[in-house]
């Protein structure tokens with residue numbers, strides 16, 4: 050077989066914002082990224098100071114001259130749009146709104162969000178609650194607001210979004226479908242029982258996603274191998290080719306014509322001085 054001329058999809062990694070949000074761009078560029086993910090506030094706390102005008106200006110300035118065309122943020126892990134406690138639910142909605150404000154100020158392409166956990170109330174109730182929360186947060190926002198990208202999950206505990214049909218149900222039950230997209234995480238899909246380790250696994254998984262949600266809603270990927278075995282419903286990321294999924298799935302993904310413009314972002318162990326990312330990106334490029 051001849052090597053294709055296809056240069057493949059935008060590739061990148063979740064990079065640190067240590068020292069300032071704008072530092073993420075040179076960090077990504079140094080790795081050769083054309084897409085990155087960042088945090089726009091601390092992931093483990095509810096509160097954060099508003100972004101200063103200078104922070105926003107520095108970020109936009111760094112981005113204007115960067116080859117990194119696609120930048121998303123990952124929302125705080127504390128947010129649960131299906132929270133059963135009224136105060137927790139209100140806090141979650143406020144926190145999501147605040148993160149979207151930050152993303153809008155910075156001009157980001159989307160905000161990746163774990164849909165939520167039903168905490169024992171059942172999947173149907175949880176999905177309904179998430180849809181209502183998304184309406185409450187997204188309804189009042191401008192059309193130009195960055196999209197919320199629902200991420201599929203590994204299905205640990207009572208977490209929702211581990212079946213593509215659950216993502217589809219959330220999307221169908223909101224009134225703000227146009228403000229939503231999906232981020233597909235390979236480790237989570239594998240953990241949830243999508244057989245990416247099998248030779249036909251990528252094709253089969255994409256078919257199932259297309260049937261349930263529609264490939265046109267797929268905005269980006271998280272490329273992660275899995276430390277945990279197939280269908281374990283456990284979320285432990287591994288460097289590409291070193292885990293239970295194996296390199297083959299990633300070779301298929303970066304060469305899939307239908308995904309040629311879908312950014313693919315690593316969340317694998319970074320190793321010392323990002324050596325983990327460097328090796329993973331080199332592996333991906335070697336497949337093209």
Ligand SMILES: [Zn+2]
Nearest residue numbers: 200234271316
């Ligand atoms: Zn992810």
Ligand SMILES: [Zn+2]
Nearest residue numbers: 236237284286
């Ligand atoms: Zn994960």
